[in-house]
Amino acid sequence: MKAKKLKYGDILEIIWHDSNIPATPGWMSEEQHQEWVRGCGSIVRSVGVYISEDEHFINIVGDIDHDEDTEKSVLRPINIGKGFVKDIFKLRRGK
Numbered sequence: 001m002k003a004k005k006l007k008y009g010d011i012l013e014i015i016w017h018d019s020n021i022p023a024t025p026g027w028m029s030e031e032q033h034q035e036w037v038r039g040c041g042s043i044v045r046s047v048g049v050y051i052s053e054d055e056h057f058i059n060i061v062g063d064i065d066h067d068e069d070t071e072k073s074v075l076r077p078i079n080i081g082k083g084f085v086k087d088i089f090k091l092r093r094g095k
Contacts, residue, residue, distance in 0.1 A: 014080055
């Protein structure tokens, strides 16, 4: 999918296909995981503030400082593999 022109602070809704290997031991075997991936895994809807992206990932966060400090803190990061993105909706432009 070709990424839309995104700006730091944009509020995004990203629909993506989660097929990463579960980090929780015992959640499912590798064979069960491969079957789950072939069956499309899970479709996820993530909403967050756009921070940045690189060749492989779009980086959004759940929270960002709104005050006028020169250094911003961010919390609840979500790094979404670009190959898994089905659609991106810009809900609001960054301020």
